[in-house]
Amino acid sequence: MTATLPDREEPTGALVRPYAVTRGRTRPRLEIAIEALVETTVRGRDASTGNRGGHGREHQHIATLCDGKVQSLAEIAARMKLPLGVARVLIADMAADGLVAVYEPTSFDSNDSVGTELLERVLSGLRRL
Amino acid sequence: MSQRPNTGRVTSAKIVIAGGFGVGKTTLVGSVSEITPLTTEAIMTSAGVGVDDTRQIPNKTTTTVAMDFGRISIDRDLILYLFGTPGQTRFWFMWDELVRGAIGAVVMVDTRRLADCFAAIDFFEHRKLPYLIAINCFDGMQYHDPNDVRDALAISHDVPVVTCDARNRESTKNVLISLVEYVLSMRRQRVGA
Ligand SMILES: Nc1nc2c(ncn2[C@@H]2O[C@H](COP(=O)(O)OP(=O)(O)O)[C@@H](O)[C@H]2O)c(=O)[nH]1
Ligand SMILES: [Mg+2]
Numbered sequence: 100m101t102a103t104l105p106d107r108e109e110p111t112g113a114l115v116r117p118y119a120v121t122r123g124r125t126r127p128r129l130e131i132a133i134e135a136l137v138e139t140t141v142r143g144r145d146a147s148t149g150n151r152g153g154h155g156r157e158h159q160h161i162a163t164l165c166d167g168k169v170q171s172l173a174e175i176a177a178r179m180k181l182p183l184g185v186a187r188v189l190i191a192d193m194a195a196d197g198l199v200a201v202y203e204p205t206s207f208d209s210n211d212s213v214g215t216e217l218l219e220r221v222l223s224g225l226r227r228l
Numbered sequence: 229m230s231q232r233p234n235t236g237r238v239t240s241a242k243i244v245i246a247g248g249f250g251v252g253k254t255t256l257v258g259s260v261s262e263i264t265p266l267t268t269e270a271i272m273t274s275a276g277v278g279v280d281d282t283r284q285i286p287n288k289t290t291t292t293v294a295m296d297f298g299r300i301s302i303d304r305d306l307i308l309y310l311f312g313t314p315g316q317t318r319f320w321f322m323w324d325e326l327v328r329g330a331i332g333a334v335v336m337v338d339t340r341r342l343a344d345c346f347a348a349i350d351f352f353e354h355r356k357l358p359y360l361i362a363i364n365c366f367d368g369m370q371y372h373d374p375n376d377v378r379d380a381l382a383i384s385h386d387v388p389v390v391t392c393d394a395r396n397r398e399s400t401k402n403v404l405i406s407l408v409e410y411v412l413s414m415r416r417q418r419v420g421a
Contacts, residue, residue, distance in 0.1 A: 132325075132328070132329060133242075133268075133309075133311070133325060133326070134240045134241070134242040134307075134309045134311075134329075135240065136238050136239070136240050136307065138238070169238050169307070171240060171299075171307070171309060173266070173268050173295070173297055173309065173311070174263075174266060174297075174299070176268045176269075177266035177267055177268040177297075178266070182268075182269050182270060182271045182292075183268055183269065183270045183271075184270065184271060202237050202238050202239055202240070203239075204239060204240040204241060204242065204329055205239045205240075205241060205329075206328075206329035207241070207329060207330065207331050207332075207411070208328070208329055214415070215412070215415055215416075215419075217239070217241065217306070218331065218408055218411060218412050218415070219412065220302060220303065220306055221241060221302055221306070221308055221331065221408055222405065222408045222409065222412065224300075224302030224303060224306070224308070225300075225302070225308075225401060225404050225405050225408065226405060228260065228300070228397075228401055
């Protein structure tokens with residue numbers, strides 16, 4: 100488990116050229132919510148054992164993190180110590196290549212029955228904790 | 229692939245934990261999270277919109293906001309995230325993303341510094357995100373009448389105001405349960421209307 104980072108309320112400015120790993124791109128190919136879940140596909144697992152160029156190292160790291168254990172974008176960014184936006188670009192690339200599956204969260208903005216049903220599950224889950 | 233039940237896909241949900249510096253957000257998240265709270269950072273550059281190329285833009289000013297978050301597995305296919313984030317208005321670029329699709333928000337209040345939560349309340353009301361007020365009692369060092377706090381905050385009588393001990397798992401659980409119950413009751417009202 101990653102150690103807890105110190106609590107910071109002020110901009111740190113400590114990150115060194117974070118977008119270097121995305122070659123300057125700040126726009127992901129896919130919008131991914133911070134709580135969206137990411138899971139490595141079979142293809143992603145196979146690819147991560149091979150030696151790939153380019154973003155191989157980051158992709159490999161993500162593929163390992165999410166192999167058999169879904170993780171949110173936020174968790175991946177935190178565990179890799181990357182800003183959210185950088186992790187998002189990397190994951191969107193991997194999703195486009197079929198290396199990971201991205202499960203978007205259920206939105207509660209609308210008033211539909213899907214959301215209500217899920218809220219009820221959240222409620223009973225919390226009561227069971 | 230992972231060992232998932234046959235219900236199809238996994239999904240997630242989130243609750244936002246807001247409040248001023250030192251009010252107990254990280255403590256609250258940590259008291260129920262199944263993982264040690266993690267920190268992630270979002271960066272906004274002054275040229276943050278439409279920057280989608282490899283140009284090097286010198287002297288960009290950047291703002292970084294750190295968020296603490298925790299995770300609760302509700303079920304094998306349903307994960308709840310708690311995101312704690314500071315309430316200063318200069319971080320609102322992050323709040324937009326945080327509140328999108330959220331179940332609701334817990335606004336943590338330290339009665340010694342009530343004004344620290346004003347910005348969060350304004351924001352959630354503007355965005356119509358359901359929220360409740362959780363007064364962190366800090367060992368019961370102060371006496372808190374929820375109704376006094378409600379009056380001082382000038383919030384609607386519908387908004388739940390509860391007290392909590394952020395370090396206590398049961399107490400935090402009850403805060404979250406109160407929020408979800410509130411959100412559910414509001415949805416039922418709207419559907420029934
Ligand atoms: N005595 C006491 N201390 C608390 C309580 N909640 C938080 N703290 C302490 O207050 C400080 C700030 O809490 P923290 O969770 O980091 O606040 P945040 O800035 O909102 O994330 C920490 O030292 C906590 O240990 C509480 O209910 N009682
Ligand atoms: Mg904190």
